[in-house]
Amino acid sequence: MAYLDEMMDHQLDLLKVRDRGSKKWVAMMLPEHLKLVREYIDEQKKTPRPELNEWDLDIIQENIQIAMKRNVEVEIKTWKDGAFIFHIGKFIWVDLNRRKIEMEDVFKSFVLQLDDIVDVTVLD
Template identity: 75%
Template sequence: MDSLDEAMDRLDLSKVRDRGSKKWVAMMLPEHVKLLREYMEEQKKAPRPVLDEWDLDIIQENIQLAMKRNVEVEIKTWRNGAFYIHLGKVTWVDINRRTIEMEDVLTSFTLQLDEIVDVTILL
């Protein structure tokens, strides 16, 4: 048992230079590499949050209150697996087109109502 411990002490693993995953890429077809990259990108995406009736009511109430008080809001949207934060004042809600128009200090912009997952009123 002592000879095994001595051998492990003499073995210096810091000098081992492994090529990691590079050594396997040469053995893979380009189609496989492409599929693996797509899979890795898909794994990075966040799932769309499931909003129930209560969540939608709170979002609607916060938008109405922000318009009435003319205060800034933080709207969190979800699109293509990523979350985005938008700051500004709500100027108009178009139910027919299902959009919400906002303006911040520099510009005005439009958001889709279906992409909104959270609305926070900033005081």
């Protein structure tokens, strides 16, 4: 019976222990190692560039032509450094030689690279 009471006291003492979780391991890691781990995590979060086939490129071209003729707003989806960026605005000009598009929204005008575009949606 005394042994059982001693075991119960021991279990109660274990409940008082506070574990610091991963904090205790961070102190043992070198700054260079932490940097590499963070870079690896950031790299895993990136989205791969979508592969566009001929059909996708034709649809993008048609939507650009329609938007320029109608002078309507478009939503352009671009891919840069592993992330998608959305732009909304109207076309000002398209330069196929330099492969650039200039657009304007209500606040400013901006230039996009044709090679970065992965989708164009005409907003009516």
